[in-house]
Amino acid sequence: MIQLPALVEELYARKGSDVHIAPGYPPTLRIRGELVPVGDYRLTAEDVEAMLLPLLRPHHRRVFDATGDLDWAYQYDTRGRFRVSFFRKTTGIGGVFRSIPAHISTLDELAVPSGVRKLVETRAGLVLVTGPTGSGKTTTLAAIIDHINRSRPVRILTIEDPIEFVHRSRRAIVTHKEIGDHVPSFVDAIRSAVRENPDVILVGELRDAETMKAALQLASFGILIFASVHTNSAAATINRYINAFPAEQQPQIRGLLAESLSGIIAQQLVRRADGNGRVAVHEILYSSIALAGLIREAKPQQIPTLIQAGIADGMQPMDWALERAVVAGTITAQDALEKALDMDAFAKLPSIANRLLQDS
Numbered sequence: 001m002i003q004l005p006a007l008v009e010e011l012y013a014r015k016g017s018d019v020h021i022a023p024g025y026p027p028t029l030r031i032r033g034e035l036v037p038v039g040d041y042r043l044t045a046e047d048v049e050a051m052l053l054p055l056l057r058p059h060h061r062r063v064f065d066a067t068g069d070l071d072w073a074y075q076y077d078t079r080g081r082f083r084v085s086f087f088r089k090t091t092g093i094g095g096v097f098r099s100i101p102a103h104i105s106t107l108d109e110l111a112v113p114s115g116v117r118k119l120v121e122t123r124a125g126l127v128l129v130t131g132p133t134g135s136g137k138t139t140t141l142a143a144i145i146d147h148i149n150r151s152r153p154v155r156i157l158t159i160e161d162p163i164e165f166v167h168r169s170r171r172a173i174v175t176h177k178e179i180g181d182h183v184p185s186f187v188d189a190i191r192s193a194v195r196e197n198p199d200v201i202l203v204g205e206l207r208d209a210e211t212m213k214a215a216l217q218l219a220s221f222g223i224l225i226f227a228s229v230h231t232n233s234a235a236a237t238i239n240r241y242i243n244a245f246p247a248e249q250q251p252q253i254r255g256l257l258a259e260s261l262s263g264i265i266a267q268q269l270v271r272r273a274d275g276n277g278r279v280a281v282h283e284i285l286y287s288s289i290a291l292a293g294l295i296r297e298a299k300p301q302q303i304p305t306l307i308q309a310g311i312a313d314g315m316q317p318m319d320w321a322l323e324r325a326v327v328a329g330t331i332t333a334q335d336a337l338e339k340a341l342d343m344d345a346f347a348k349l350p351s352i353a354n355r356l357l358q359d360s
Contacts, residue, residue, distance in 0.1 A: 001041060002027055004051055004097075008076055010038060011099060017134070019082075022094035023048050032277055033269070034132075036284070045092030052086060052095045063180070073162035073178075078102065083164055100164045104146045105139060111323075115284035115314035116265055120144050125262030125287065127243075127356075129208075130231045135269050136280050137228045138164055138204075141288040144226060145202055149174055153171070155197060159189040160204035172200075188216040194221060203227040209244040213253065219260035233301040233318060233341055234264040234285035238295060258292035264319060268339045270331045281325055281339070283318035286310065304341075319346050327351050333357060 007019050007027050018030035023045040026037040043051075055074060056064060066071040067193070068088035074097065075081050082097040107117060119127050129137045129144075140166035149156060149172040156172045161179035168174070175196070183189040186203060187210050193201055206212045206227045219225045231237040245253050266283040284290070285307055294302050307315045322336040323346070333355035342344035347353060 001043070001047055001356040002038060004055075005076075007038060008082075010099070015136060016097060017099055017301060018095040020094075021048055021051060021096075022089075026214070032275070033271055048095070055084075056086075057289065059180075061333055067339075071161055073100075079168075081164065084163060089148060100138075104142050104165050104167070107147050110140065110143050112143070112280075113282055113284065113314075113316065115286075116140075116282060118314050119263040119265060119284070122222050122224060122262045124219065124222045125333065126215060126225045126227065126257075126260050127262050128227055128229050128237055128264045129267070130229045130234075130237045131267045131269075132230060132232060135267050136278075137267065139266065140267060141226055141228060142167075145174075145200070148172060148200055152199075154199035156200045156202070157193055157198040158202040158204070159183070159186060159193070160202070161186070164204075164247060186211045187214050190218060194223075198210055198223060200224045200226070205229070206241075209249075209334055212241060212305060213256070214242055216253070216256040216260050219262075220256060223358065224262075231266065232268070233266050233304075234283055234307065235300045237264050238300045238303065239268065242298075254296050254298065261291070261295070262287050268318070270325070270335050270339055273329055273332050273335075278324070279330055281318065281331070281336075282316065282320045283307065283321065284314065284316050286313070293317065310334050313333040317341075320326070321347070323349055323351055326355060330360065 011019055011029050014031050016029045018033040020028040023043055026039050026041055028035050028037050031322050060070055060072055061352060064086055070086040073081050074084045080102045083100055085096045087094055107135050121355040129141050132250050142205040145167055149167050149170045152172055154172045156174045158176045163176050163178045177183050177189055179186060189212055201223060203215055206215060206229050207349050215225050215227055229237055231240050241257060242253055243249050267280045269278040270281055290306055305315045319340050319342060322340055325331045326336045333352050337343060337347055
């Protein structure tokens with residue numbers, strides 16, 4: 001039976017992103033977005049326990065035994081770390097290891113559009129980086145923090161569960177806090193952060209209403225907050241933020257969000273047309289008087305029109321960005337169609353329809 005170190009070496013050799021371990025299946029790697037089994041041997045529940053449980057430190061084991069769920073970080077030699085999720089299911093325990101490279105990609109290496117750079121240069125407010133699981137949000141946020149670390153003499157605080165990319169202080173002073181190890185919860189970390197005099201705070205994920213409200217309040221104090229949310233578009237992100245609160249609190253949250261939101265970067269990863277990995281495609285929304293009005297008046301359905309009107313200023317709709325990537329030959333029309341927010345309208349665009357017809 002293949003062991004975890006051999007699986008990690010195979011993952012590195014094939015430039016994959018994840019290792020999946022679960023009873024009843026062969027060990028499986030995610031390579032360029034696709035799941036690829038390693039061998040034919042199907043792991044038993046006993047195999048998986050023998051492979052996974054010895055990795056846990058005592059306090060992690062206590063949490064996993066009590067809850068059946070654990071997120072933590074695993075250091076594998078000097079080449080990188082893994083964000084690890086352990087879970088229990090009907091057939092036994094399972095685990096997913098997501099690779100965190102030792103090298104932090106720069107904004108140039110990620111080839112982010114100018115609109116993203118504009119938000120990186122913001123000095124206060126809340127910037128949300130959103131997208132589905134596995135869309136590269138963590139990589140984008142790491143590049144943003146790295147850029148600030150290299151270019152500004154500020155104090156940066158990261159609050160994560162677990163700590164993923166580790167930033168060595170350069171021009172900035174960087175402090176990392178891990179939920180469970182250094183502070184009990186995201187809310188506790190955010191509330192205590194103001195006493196630590198940070199200029200920039202990274203919140204790994206806004207998971208609940210209490211954390212969302214605390215982040216908004218800190219942003220209103222003139223601190224620059226970067227955080228991630230699991231949504232597919234700027235409009236959906238604002239809806240998700242508001243709807244996380246009970247109805248009686250939503251007017252107050254709309255006001256705070258209208259005042260403190262600096263922008264939203266929504267991204268998806270799409271396979272490159274040449275098969276050489278994946279590329280991030282972005283929707284970008286900036287704050288404005290018009291956006292604040294739409295948030296206060298509960299009119300998120302008008303946000304796509306606002307983004308469309310702001311293309312010249314650096315904003316970009318997701319489907320517009322997907323179309324440009326197709327025209328540039330970076331991604332295929334079929335893969336872009338699968339990621340489009342309005343698939344019917346997207347398929348009818350002349351530049352897309354012609355390519356879909358050619359590929360059929």
